[in-house]
Amino acid sequence: MSDDIMSDFHGQMVNLPTVPTKMAEALEMDHAKSTETSQREMIYKLGHRDARHAAAEVCNAADQKIARLQKALTELREEHWQNMSRQANEIVDATLADTGQEGS
Numbered sequence: 001m002s003d004d005i006m007s008d009f010h011g012q013m014v015n016l017p018t019v020p021t022k023m024a025e026a027l028e029m030d031h032a033k034s035t036e037t038s039q040r041e042m043i044y045k046l047g048h049r050d051a052r053h054a055a056a057e058v059c060n061a062a063d064q065k066i067a068r069l070q071k072a073l074t075e076l077r078e079e080h081w082q083n084m085s086r087q088a089n090e091i092v093d094a095t096l097a098d099t100g101q102e103g104s
Contacts, residue, residue: 009062016054 007062007065009058012058013055016051016058
């Protein structure tokens with residue numbers, strides 16, 4: 001998955017591919033139940049299970065991206081405050097030097 005700032009997680013979930021082989025597997029697994037209705041139910045259940053799993057994978061990727069963005073934001077905020085503190089100290093030191101007093 002791309003690490004772009006904007007990711008279309010909704011689009012990924014809406015456009016999850018179907019896997020026709022799963023339907024064939026469902027039919028083969030359903031030999032004990034020979035009715036067409038039971039075969040359709042099995043196909044539906046397997047498809048629903050697979051869809052939930054695929055959607056959960058997309059959500060997991062979104063959670064990971066959110067965690068990376070939160071970490072980056074925290075690091076930027078900390079760096080910003082360190083820079084602001086350093087600049088404030090430099091201004092105080094310069095002001096004190098101009099007035100003939102000692103700096104910190």
